[in-house]
Amino acid sequence: xxxxxxxxxxxxxxxxxxxxxxxxxxxxxxxxxxxxxxxxxxxxxxxxxxxxxxxxxxxxxxxxxxxxxxxxxxxxxxxxxxxxxxxxxxxxxxxxxxxxxxxxxxxxxxxxxxxxxxxxxxxxxxxxxxxxxxxxxxxxxxxxxxxxxxxxxxxxxxxxxxxxxxxxxxxxxxxxxxxxxxxxxxxxxxxxxxxxxxxxxxxxxxxxxxxxxxxxxxxxxxxxxxxxxxxxxxxxxxxxxxxxxxxxxxxxxxxxxxxxxxxxxxxxxxxxxxxxxxxxxxxxxxxxxxxxxxxxxxxxxxxxxxxxxxxxxxxxxxxxxxxxxxxxxxxxxxxxxxxxxxxxxxxxxxxxxxxxxxxxxxxxxxxxxxxxxxxxxxxxxxxxxxxxxxxxxxxxxxxxxxxxxxxxxxxxxxxxxxxxxxxxxxxxxxxxxxxxxxxxxxxxxxxxxxxxxxxxxxxxxxxxxxxxxxxxxxxxxxxxxxxxxxxxxxxxxxxxxxxxxxxxxxxxxxxxxxxxxxxxxxxxxxxxxxxxxx
Numbered sequence: 001x002x003x004x005x006x007x008x009x010x011x012x013x014x015x016x017x018x019x020x021x022x023x024x025x026x027x028x029x030x031x032x033x034x035x036x037x038x039x040x041x042x043x044x045x046x047x048x049x050x051x052x053x054x055x056x057x058x059x060x061x062x063x064x065x066x067x068x069x070x071x072x073x074x075x076x077x078x079x080x081x082x083x084x085x086x087x088x089x090x091x092x093x094x095x096x097x098x099x100x101x102x103x104x105x106x107x108x109x110x111x112x113x114x115x116x117x118x119x120x121x122x123x124x125x126x127x128x129x130x131x132x133x134x135x136x137x138x139x140x141x142x143x144x145x146x147x148x149x150x151x152x153x154x155x156x157x158x159x160x161x162x163x164x165x166x167x168x169x170x171x172x173x174x175x176x177x178x179x180x181x182x183x184x185x186x187x188x189x190x191x192x193x194x195x196x197x198x199x200x201x202x203x204x205x206x207x208x209x210x211x212x213x214x215x216x217x218x219x220x221x222x223x224x225x226x227x228x229x230x231x232x233x234x235x236x237x238x239x240x241x242x243x244x245x246x247x248x249x250x251x252x253x254x255x256x257x258x259x260x261x262x263x264x265x266x267x268x269x270x271x272x273x274x275x276x277x278x279x280x281x282x283x284x285x286x287x288x289x290x291x292x293x294x295x296x297x298x299x300x301x302x303x304x305x306x307x308x309x310x311x312x313x314x315x316x317x318x319x320x321x322x323x324x325x326x327x328x329x330x331x332x333x334x335x336x337x338x339x340x341x342x343x344x345x346x347x348x349x350x351x352x353x354x355x356x357x358x359x360x361x362x363x364x365x366x367x368x369x370x371x372x373x374x375x376x377x378x379x380x381x382x383x384x385x386x387x388x389x390x391x392x393x394x395x396x397x398x399x400x401x402x403x404x405x406x407x408x409x410x411x412x413x414x415x416x417x418x419x420x421x422x423x424x425x426x427x428x429x430x431x432x433x434x435x436x437x438x439x440x441x442x443x444x445x446x447x448x449x450x451x452x453x454x455x456x457x458x459x460x461x462x463x464x465x466x467x468x469x470x471x472x473x474x475x476x477x478x479x480x481x482x483x484x485x486x487x488x489x490x491x492x493x494x495x496x497x498x499x500x501x502x503x504x505x506x507x508x509x510x511x512x513x514x515x516x517x518x519x520x521x522x523x524x525x526x527x528x529x530x531x532x533x534x
Contacts, residue, residue, distance in 0.1 A: 027054065027062045035069040039076055042105060048073075048112045055119045060128045067123065067131070070116045071138035077109060078145040084110040086153050110151070117142060117166065124173040124184070132184050139170050140191050147249030162249050162260070164200055171204040174231060177212065177224040185227065189234040194248040198235055199260040202269045205231065206276050213280045222283045229286060232277060233293060237266045237301040267303040274298055278311045284322065287315055291325035295332050306337050316347065323351055324365045331368055345382055348372060349444045352389050357401040363490035366404065370486065373412060380418040385444030387412045387419060388437050391456040399465045400492045406457065406471040407484035414483055422454045423475045467497070 034051050037044035051073070054066030077083055084106035089097065094107050123135035146163035174181050174188060192198045209228060212221070238244055241263040251258055259265040278290065290298075294312075299305045308329065316326040327348075333339035348369065356362060373386060387409050394405050413419045437452035460472035 027057075027059070028065050031062075031065050031069045035073045038073060045105070045109065048109070052112070052116060052119065055116075055123065060131055063123065063126070063128075063131050064134045067120060067134040067138050070120065071134075071141050074113050074116060075141055075145045077113070078142075078149045078151075081149065082106060082109055083113055083151060085151055088114075117169075121169055121173055124170075125176070125179065129183060133187055136170070136184060136187060139166070140188075143167050143170070143197075144248050161251065162196060162200065167197065167200055168204045171201055171231075172208060175205070175208050175212075175224065175227050177221060180223055181227050182230045185230045185234065188231070191248075192234055194246055195238075195244045195266075196247050196249055196258075196260040199266055199269060201231070202235060202266075202273045206269070206273050209273075209276050209280075220281055220283050222286070225277075225280075225282060225286055228277055229289060232273065233289075233297065235270070235273075236297065237270050238263065264303070267301065271302050271304060271307060274302070275307055278308075284318075287318065287322045288325060291315060291322065291329065294325075295328040299329060299332055305333060306339065309333065309339060313341070319351075320355075321359050321361055323347070324356075324359065324361045327365065327368045327372075331371065345372070345378075346443060349382075349385060349389065350442050352386070352393060354393060354396055356393070357397045357405075362401070366408065366490055367487070370408065370411070374415065376415060378416070380416060381450055382444050383412055383416045384419050384422060384449040385447050387422060387454065388447070388449035388452055389439070389444075391454045392437070392439055394460060395456050398494065399463075399468055400494050400497060402460070402463070402465075402468045403471065403492050403497075404486050404489035406460070406468070406474070407486050407489065409454070409457070410474060410479055411483045411486070414479055414481065419450075420479075421450070422452070423457070465497075 031051055031054055034044070034047040038047050038051070051066055051069055054062050055070070057063050057066065074083075082105070084103065088110050089107060091108070091111050094104050099107065117139070120135045120138055123131055124139075126132055126135070143163050143166050146166060147161065150161045150163075152161070174185055192201065205228060212224060244261055244263060244266070247261070251261075282290070294308075299308065302308070312326050312329045312333065316323050316330060318326075330339070330341065330344070334341060334344070351365075356365065359365075373383065390405060390409050394402055394409075397405060413423065435452050435455070436448040438447045441447040454475070457472050457475050461469050461476075463469045463472065
């Protein structure tokens, strides 16, 4: 058999597609039959052009069908060894140089495969998600088949084979600067379960982020950074070396020495990819997204969690909800990695503002604040400052927050008996005087909280909500040593408080000591003696 390239068709030529529009047979049958012919007999090799033509069709269904056909066809050609292996000559040299007919066919088909890969990569930017998804799945199928049947000559004793360039091109398309690819990235997540794919993807992200962000002069790129975060947030590193078992490409030799098969290397790259991403300025909403998953999905997988100190301290200094969320990561570093954070409690104290009761992360903040203030070694002035500031904020806090806040303050006093002077100061309630506490003072050591009293709790005993008034009245008696469990109160909402009141059973209360027998029928009433209802 001698393969002859049609002179009228080069890599960019397109055949007449009038048959496609004739209506004699559908595009699905046309594509399927041509793919079968290409695989069945080499004399139909030029039908590849017709299939590639459909990749640029206007109809979404035709493009999807063509992508799936290319997937099946070129995977079969790779498995059969019908694509040229080694450095590929330029296409115009295939006919002029002295190659065998077999090599010419394989070189020509290898060029068609390269053209198919490039067009399929371009389809990742297609407007229809179904086309994007089909293109992504086809490209990952090519990655797997190139791994199993390499197109390069590999010395197994010296090198490890993995189609890195093809996978890198896929990652670059997913990390678009202009288009939100979150949905397609979520589809890509299943491929990140492969140890080798995950390892190389992390490396490609490191290079891509550095290239894009440096080119943009470190400006904020919301769409691009969101794509990077979405891809990174889907990556988790196994906890044990024995868990590294699921590989897309199994190396034939020295598999154990392969970096992608070593947990230490995975953790090292995981550190680098997150540090490389977080060292650039992020959009404000991106800080929140990162910090929400930080303590669960990032820190536990890092080989050196302390490398995140700069990011966490910078986030903590931003203020608002971002500072609240940064507390989780700082808590892990302080308690598990002995982080020494100067002025930590001063900054925590200044986070206590009226808005704290209205943010989405209120429960998380007070849970962590309770942990930070649980130590019995804290100075009395500091605990008193927190108790006083929270009491002052309680005057304008909503009832659901007060249900948690008052027991929180009482727990602080239980842990530090020296603070009991705040609720037992002689004549504090009877003698009118100016409160020495300075609410505007940022330094808890200078706010004079110990010289004040918690008169705010006494004021709350007259709160309109009975649960709040009852909780505030607990300071009138000696506080028991057992702390109140506030975990069940952290997320109490107004809706839940209403539901509780609606479900509570009320006892009927008599309003008269003599039962009424009618509107004018009470005995001894003059009105009933002179008037009657008829």
